[in-house]
Amino acid sequence: MTGTIDITLKVWRQKDAASAGGFETYEAKGVSTEMSFLEMLDVVNEDLQKKGRDPIAFDHDCREGICGMCSLVIDGRAHGPDGGQTTCQLHMRRYKNNDVITVEPFRAKAFPLVRDLVVDRCSFDSIMQAGGYVSVSTGQAPDASVLLIPKHKADSAMDAAACIGCGACVAACPNASAMLFVAAKVSQLAQLPQGGPERERRVLNMMAAHDEAGFGACSNEYECEAVCPKDISVSHIARLNREYLRALALGPGEHQAASGAG
Amino acid sequence: MNTCDRLKNSSIGKKQVVALTGLALVGFLVSHLAGNFLMFKSAEAFDTYAEFLEHHPLIIPAEIGLAAFFLVHIVVGLKVFVENRRARPTRYEVESSTSGQPYAARWMGYTGSLTLIFLIVHITTFKFLGPEGEGASLFSWVMFCFRNPLYSLGYVGAMVFLAIHLAHGIKSAFQTLGVSHPQLTPLIEKGGVVIALALTAGFASLPIWALTRGG
Numbered sequence: 001m002t003g004t005i006d007i008t009l010k011v012w013r014q015k016d017a018a019s020a021g022g023f024e025t026y027e028a029k030g031v032s033t034e035m036s037f038l039e040m041l042d043v044v045n046e047d048l049q050k051k052g053r054d055p056i057a058f059d060h061d062c063r064e065g066i067c068g069m070c071s072l073v074i075d076g077r078a079h080g081p082d083g084g085q086t087t088c089q090l091h092m093r094r095y096k097n098n099d100v101i102t103v104e105p106f107r108a109k110a111f112p113l114v115r116d117l118v119v120d121r122c123s124f125d126s127i128m129q130a131g132g133y134v135s136v137s138t139g140q141a142p143d144a145s146v147l148l149i150p151k152h153k154a155d156s157a158m159d160a161a162a163c164i165g166c167g168a169c170v171a172a173c174p175n176a177s178a179m180l181f182v183a184a185k186v187s188q189l190a191q192l193p194q195g196g197p198e199r200e201r202r203v204l205n206m207m208a209a210h211d212e213a214g215f216g217a218c219s220n221e222y223e224c225e226a227v228c229p230k231d232i233s234v235s236h237i238a239r240l241n242r243e244y245l246r247a248l249a250l251g252p253g254e255h256q257a258a259s260g261a262g
Numbered sequence: 263m264n265t266c267d268r269l270k271n272s273s274i275g276k277k278q279v280v281a282l283t284g285l286a287l288v289g290f291l292v293s294h295l296a297g298n299f300l301m302f303k304s305a306e307a308f309d310t311y312a313e314f315l316e317h318h319p320l321i322i323p324a325e326i327g328l329a330a331f332f333l334v335h336i337v338v339g340l341k342v343f344v345e346n347r348r349a350r351p352t353r354y355e356v357e358s359s360t361s362g363q364p365y366a367a368r369w370m371g372y373t374g375s376l377t378l379i380f381l382i383v384h385i386t387t388f389k390f391l392g393p394e395g396e397g398a399s400l401f402s403w404v405m406f407c408f409r410n411p412l413y414s415l416g417y418v419g420a421m422v423f424l425a426i427h428l429a430h431g432i433k434s435a436f437q438t439l440g441v442s443h444p445q446l447t448p449l450i451e452k453g454g455v456v457i458a459l460a461l462t463a464g465f466a467s468l469p470i471w472a473l474t475r476g477g
């Protein structure tokens with residue numbers, strides 16, 4: 001059904017991390033229900049600019065649910081009212097005429113606010129740099145059948161690999177914990193032979209970077225799983241916990257002990 | 263950092279310590295409740311058991327061990343609770359829960375703290391107060407305390423908080439220790455709640471029994 005609706009937006013506005021922020025209310029009239037949520041914000045911004053006011057700053061890039069750049073907590077829920085999708089995939093047909101929509105930034109100590117709805121998610125990069133990779137020698141591509149991977153492991157690793165690193169898990173977690181993000185990365189590589197050589201120090205170092213950034217600890221409330229646009233299961237968090245226990249028992253491995261990391 | 267430091271300082275390590283000590287304490291509660299149920303049998307049975315425990319050569323080391331488990335569970339648990347509050351300095355305007363999980367998890371610090379207050383009163387009453395020496399009956403002392411409606415009300419109230427604490431705690435401990443299984447996990451989740459309710463109902467049954475028994 002196509003049509004137009006009038007909505008009221010309550011948006012968090014904040015000039016920068018040092019200034020105090022607050023909610024501002026905007027009336028958006030005649031919003032096409034065909035628009036995506038972000039397109040609606042674009043229209044609101046055009047209007048603001050015409051009036052000589054600062055547009056609302058928000059993050060976005062691909063606008064098709066694959067890059068993990070868009071964010072927003074919409075009416076108390078990261079990435080909006082429907083599960084399994086990103087904010088950029090949310091459309092205005094989800095709303096009714098005269099709806100009031102509250103839009104807030106992702107809130108976490110480890111995601112410092114930059115401006116309005118934009119937060120700095122570089123702490124995820126620090127976690128990835130600490131171990132979210134495999135070291136491989138370059139050279140000829142190996143034969144396809146050299147590394148045998150059971151189907152169920154390949155599937156589970158693929159499910160974990162669906163994580164786009166948007167940070168909704170942190171936004172939704174009552175403790176602003178990034179455990180689901182770390183779990184997805186650790187779980188993906190722990191199940192594949194390529195992840196084997198760095199297995200122990202990966203989990204130890206990534207968790208050290210997680211804690212260092214100021215994320216909280218998981219209290220198993222599973223809010224993360226409920227909002228994850230890629231439906232990453234908390235069973236990966238159990239695997240992360242298992243990997244961590246295993247690494248505690250085995251130690252980080254010689255290489256890491258020598259470099260003194262972690 | 264070595265393994266010990268990681269257990270002490272990392273977010274997962276701390277939680278795994280809380281999970282392990284918590285499960286051990288549930289084990290203690292089971293044996294404690296089994297002893298309590300001797301009250302239903304007879305005053306003699308209960309007093310003989312109490313006497314036996316009191317004079318057991320291993321009672322002091324056992325008590326020290328138990329106290330250590332409690333202490334570690336409480337100190338590390340509260341530490342995680344406080345650190346978790348700090349990880350989100352600014353709250354949301356619209357607070358919501360999407361997972362549909364009960365708020366028991368969010369209240370662990372509070373239900374745990376209330377249980378700690380109960381624990382202090384409980385140990386003071388039944389270990390340090392009460393009759394001493396030859397012929398002193400713990401049974402009569404417990405019955406005396408439980409016949410005070412205020413005391414019993416507090417006791418039953420504390421069991422409600424403990425039930426909420428354990429309803430999340432037991433299943434959560436398994437997830438934290440890495441147990442996740444397509445068939446087992448749903449069982450653990452239900453079983454944890456059942457054990458929490460059964461344990462606390464068992465403890466609460468004694469003051470209720472004492473109050474209603476008359477005489």
Ligand code: FES
Binds near residue numbers: 070
């Ligand atoms: S903008 Fe790329 S996922 Fe939303």
